[in-house]
Amino acid sequence: MSVLVGLTVQTFGIGASPAPVILQGQSRTMDEVFPHLFSIFLILGTLVGIVVLSYMVYVGVRYRSDGTTDERADSPQLGELPEGGGDGRKLAVSLTLSAIIVIALISYAWFLLLGVEGGPPEVSGEPSTDEPLSVTVVGEQFSWKYIYPNGNTAYTLRVPNDRPVALTVTSSDVMHTYGIPEYDLKTDAIPAQNTTIWFNPNETGTVEAHCYELCGTGHSEMTSEVIIMDGAAFDGWYAQSTSDATPTPNESTDKVAYAIDRPQSELADNYVLV
Amino acid sequence: MSDDRSTDETAVQPDGGHASQPLAEPTSKQSALRRFFTRDDLPPYGALRRWLLTTNHKDVGVLYVITALLFLVFGGVLALLMRVELLTPVGDFLSADGYNQTVSTHGLIMVFWFLSPFAFGFANYIVPLQIGAKDLAFPRLNALSYWLYLFSGILIGLSFFQGGSFSGGWTMYAPLSVPNYMPQIGSTTTILALTLFVISVTVSSVNFLTTMHRMRAPGLTLRRMPLFTWSILLTVWMMLFAFAALLAALLILSSDRILGTTYFTAEGTPGSLLWTHLFWFFGHPEVYIVFFPALGAMAEMFQTFTGRRLVGRKWFIVSMLLVALQSFLVWMHHMFLTSINLQIKTLFMITTIGISLPFDLMVFSLIYTMVKGRLRFTTPFLFAFGSLFVFIIGGITGVFLGAVVLDYQLRGTYWVVAHFHYVMVSGVMALVGALYYWYPKLTGRMFNRRLGKLSFWLFFAGFNLLYFPMFIAWETPRRVFDYPAELTGFHQLATVGGFLLGFAFLLVIWNCYRSLWDGEPVSSNPWAHATTAEWAIPSPPPLENYPGMPSYESGSLDFLDRDSVTTDGGTVTKPTPSGHDGHDSHASPWPLGISIGSFVLFLGLSGVATGGIYVPLTIIGGGLLAVTLLGFGMESFSVTEPAVAERWPFAGIENGKLGVWIFLASDIVLFGAFVGSYAFLRAGYGWQAWEIVPHNPIPGLINTYILLTSSFCVVLALVAAQKGRRWGVVAGLTTTLLLGIAFLINKGIEWVELFHHNVWLSTDVQASTFFLTTGLHGLHVVLGLVIVLYMIPRALNGAYLDDERPVEYFGLYWHFVDIVWLFLFPLFYIL
Ligand code: HEM
Ligand SMILES: [Cu+2]
Ligand SMILES: [Cu+2]
DSSP states (O other), X not given: OHHHXXXXXXHXXXXXXXXXXXXXXXXXXXXXXXXXXXXXXXXXXXXHHHHHHHHHHHHHHHTBOOSSSOOOTTOOOTXXXXXXXXXXXXXXXXXXXXXXXXXXXXXXXXXXXXXXXXXSOOXXXXXXXXXXXXXXEEEETTEEEEEOTTSOEESSEEEEXXXXXXXXXXXXXXXXXXXXXXXXXXXXXXXXXXXXXXXXXXXXXEEEEEEOSOOSTTGGGOEXXXXXXXXXXXXXXXHHOOOOSSOOOOSSOGGGHHHHHSOHHHXXXXXXXX | OTTOOOOOSSOOOTTSOOOOOOOOOXXXXXXXXXXXXOOSXXXXXXXXXXXXXXXXXXXXXXXXXXXXXXXXXXXXXXXXXXXXXXXXXXXXXXXXXXXXXXXXXXXXXXXXXXXXXXHHHHHHHXXXXXXXXXXXXXXXXXXXXXXXXXXXHHXXXXXXXXXXXXXXXXXXXXXXXXXXXXXXXXXXXXXXXXXXXXXXXXXXXXXXHHHHHHOBOTXXXXXXXXXXXXXXXXXXXHHHHHHHHHHHHHHHHHHHHHXXXXXXXXXXXXXXXXXXXXXXXXXXXXXXXXXXXXXXXHHHHHHHHHTSXXXXXXXXXXXXXXXXXXXXXXGGGGGTTSSOOHHHXXXXXXXXXXXXXXXXXXXXXXXXXXXXXXXXXXHHHHHHHHHHHHHHHHHHHHHHHHSHHHHHXXXXXXXXXXXXXXXXXXXXXXXXXXXXXXXXXXXXXXXXHHHHHXXXXXXXXXXXXXXXXXXXXXXXXXXXXXXXXXXXXXXXXXXXXXXXXXXXXXXXHHHHHHHHHHSOBOOSOOSXXXXXXXXGSOXXXXXTOOSXXXXXXXXXXXXXXXXXXXXXXXXXXXXXXXXXXXXXXXXXXXXXXXXXXXXXXXXXHHHGGGOTTHHHHHHHHHHHHHHHHHHHHHOOOOOOOOSEEBOTTOTXXXXXXXXXXXXXXXXXXXXXXXXXXXXXXXXXXXXXXXXXXXXOSHHHHHHHHHHHHHHHHHHHHHHHHHTTOHHHHHHHHHHHHHHHHHHHHHHHHHHHHXXXXXXXXXXXXXXXXXXHHXXXXXXXXXXXXXXXXXXXXXXXXXXXXXXXXHHHHHHHHHHHHHHHHHHHHIIIIIO
């Protein structure tokens, strides 16, 4: 029991600790929030799990019948009407403790959520460079199409590493879910609906975006490259870019081939593209 | 079985007639087939006939358990196919579409065709025993539920041979599920199979609710019910409403697939969000529907094997009640990644966390029950203990998903897969415990104890080896065969665990099978400290369960002599008319027949749009269904209500009426979901911009008057029946029939008119919602008219003069249909 109390205090301790300075209204990206919160949940969850499960096993062993003294004066009798077996206080205490832990954790998580939902920060000064880059992402069986502010489309996402990137995600056919695991980003791509996510690309390089909602035969292979470029290099590329004609097949297995071959237009005819 | 009693032939018909004729003696002139299905007597256990004809709750329970285990093997083989595919991080074993079909049908079969029916096998067998009833309230409907369940399962099996089964996941997200993206006939079949299953569940819910609310032994108030029975009661209430929402979703989806409506695909309307709302409104309660029976069984086993009463029993029940209610208020936590706004996310985060707290209490209550107990680690208790153990892990990992920000990232990954298997297969573990726990009661023999314990340890080890690595490899996206190569090791471990678990399941089945012959015979109560009533009667129990009338009036279970039952205490119902000697019927061929008819009909419907063989199948199936329904209606089948019983809060109504009410309650949810879908699509489209389909509200208005008048006629018929005026009844019913036909003709003219203007179901979403919703109402009218048509000739023979209840029940239904129209008319014609 004392461990549980200790845990509770610790929870509050963590909630108030200065480690992540989270101010209300301050923007936070998912890749700042998620690893931090996940590790807190993981540590506390493991602790609570170990405490409860050990206690359970301990009780199981401790009160194991030795096979001789089973029958006692107050043993339940066949055909009796059930009575509540007392001990309500013990239950209430345990429930309160677990409720405190859970509610504290969730409130903290909610607080972080506000930061994520707030979107990219409004940055003062030099708006020209720090203005977020907005790209529309369209899921279509089985590729991701990116539409840049200048109207160009591409099947690889190229972003600069010196400003926030805001993605508006939708779908031209069925439901998909767009995710870039490297940046802990994920959101549904729903026909006729828009969802938004944003992130701060930092290190240059190539990461992968993946589909996280079953969307048909090519779902397993529905990936796309996300190339994070040096800011200046990006500006140079962007100024000269043209639209890609067709999805670039990813280098993965040939299973994806049929997906690309499939007549998209025929299938998607009746569906809106927002 | 020596204790079978022959059934009584001169019984009252449940629908009120007294025209029962003794069935003809099976003579050599009758065909063998006919004799086979003649319901003269309940054949012995060894005979195939018994299992085809029985309506007894214990037989049906056994059938459910066995059938569910067959589906476990089916779903398990599919699971292992996936696990083999996942041995390597690339697709090399199943085709891409094959994998999608496997993942989808595995999920569907395990959740719908294995887990719930497995639990309901025990519910069927044990609940009547625990509450002191001879059978369920409507034994034939119970058999019907079973057969519909079996044939719906066969249907999903057949779907693989129709160009491929459903491949859109068990959540069946739209619009992937419409023919544009999933053209296979087999996927339509899967959806229809699930629809048939839902019908079975609805029938079963009505039956259980009526039984549990009206047939408890005197002195057994709701509060005193055993915990397993409590868990089933709440499960069934959830089922009644949740499955109605699913039924609406499935009907709409089937219509999009077969009739070409455009609910999920129309431009400018949020069709795919509509599906997620409908599905998850059902889907979240479903989580508790599959888990509650396991929880109840766990509580029973904990009490018995610790030799203690459950700690905080009252709070345990309150917790279950809260969860059952709240389960309808959390569905949008499955939609945190969709376009819903922050306020709604917050609200649903709060309700989700709120619903997790009662579970904490239940877990603690189970753990504290062990304290100071004398724990006997028998096989059932090992399973119950292990189940609680893994459930705690499942619960903790679920809290992660409730924290919206974490859900953003964990959704669609193996974290979710690991979490829900930890919860659901924890339920399976408890139910396997329940199988061992009640096995001696069901069979009269003890299973092999050493094999039992071995099966537990293999089960427990296999389970954790299978699912725990999934937490570590959580970054694997869900429903893919192609995953990050560095996670291969964890997936290979999981596959090994999967085979181990599969082996453990086979061992359990083998043990139960062998022990039918090898097991040592047991007494009525092989477990010390069991308290519930099923342990007070022989193993297996005789056909009508109890030696006398069970009663708790004295404060504990007694068996009173049936004949000397005094009628003070409890609530007395008016004894059923016409003579009977207390023996009920236990066999009927019609439930099986109806199910075969439905099966053929649904198989036909799956491909009816493509023509070919499917058209005759549809016609044959429809005809078969009509004939068998008629047979069901005409059969003389006797069921008595107990003279004295605990019936709160439904003391004033008899079983039949309560059944109709409960059914209508689920029908309200069905129509509610249709109207809600309409409103949702229209709001998404722009309420004002939406064009009303009928050009002219006058036909609708006329129909409103027609229906109101017809309701009035039913009332007149009822009054006439009460006063014993035969011609009054006939006149009232006939006028109702004529008015109903007028309603349909008027509607037909209106529709034909619209067709002439090229407005058809598939024209646009406005037309889709109009035709489908009012069409569903029209079907209700048709069904009502079929019933009237059946009643009129009987009324001519004076059938309802000394028992007017059938007229009354029909009236309830008819007024309901009428009231629904009063909502539909303004919504679709005026607003
Ligand atoms: C016995 C009760 C079980 C139940 C109730 C159950 C339930 C489910 C459900 C609902 C799904 C989701 C399907 C979907 O995403 O559409 C699923 C997926 C899966 N199950 Fe089970 N399952 C059970 C047993 C097993 C066993 C024994 C194995 C392994 C041998 C297994 C392996 C899997 C796998 C590999 C997936 C795919 C996960 C994914 O990619 O999303 N399941 N299960
Ligand atoms: Cu996908
Ligand atoms: Cu849920």
